[in-house]
Amino acid sequence: MDTRTKEDFLSGQILLIDKPLKWSSFQAVNKLKWAIRKKFGLKKIKIGHAGTLDPLATGLLIVCCGKFTKEIPELQGQEKEYTGTIVLGATTPSYDLETEIDQTFSISHITEDSIHKGAQSFIGEIEQLPPVFSAIKKDGKRLYEYARKGQDVEIKARKVHISTFEITEIALPNLQFRVVCSKGTYIRSLAHDLGQKLGSGGHLSQLRRTKIGDFNVNKALDPNSFAENLLGRQEEE
DSSP states (O other), rough: OOOOOOOHHHHOOEEHHHOOOTHHHHHHHHHHHHHHHHHTTTTHHHHESSSOOOOOEEEEEEEEGGGGGGGGHHHHTSSSEEEEEESEEEEEEESSSSSOEEEOOTTTTTTTTHHHHHHHHTEEEEEEOOSSSSEETTTTHHHHHHHHTOOOOOOOOEEEEHHHHHEEETTTEEEEEEEEOTTTHHHHHHHHHHHHHHHHHHHHHEEEEETTEEGGGGOOOHHHOOOOOOHOOOOOO
């Protein structure tokens, strides 16, 4: 049972949430907001997250409430760690499983050595093209709005920093990986670019955010557990 008081939440809390698969970051924050307002009879409370996770990704979402919402910009700037799976030999327009496979390629020429060398080539500051299926704004619209209508749009490369890109397991066509990177890095783009580097295609099939700065997903609760702990099982029902 969560014993924090109304004053605790209003004065400011950092809440570590393990976002479930297929939940949007907005849904996760709304679940917490609903539980806090219901528990303490609040009409409103400041609450927000420090960095979006795609619905197809799971893992650490830092949620700030009360006066701690002022900490969000600083938290967003922290290094992030991800683990996941890249599938070689096929591409999708979204660089992940949001869209269907559009092209397939041979992977018979790919060796373990070339995979590790390919991953290492992305270490350091790199120029990265964000996916067209992303929430970046151009001329007041999200890029995915153009993409879903089949409209071509020019995307500018951005500089990002990759501290670690480690291939932890190879079972072709699947690669397990761990990445530590700066704010603004698209792991989907990294999967796509690695596929190209290896003379094949690649897309992301699983993604989990494990760390943001010193915060670890091991200390996080899923949104439903947070609500249950705060409200008690009977109250939530």
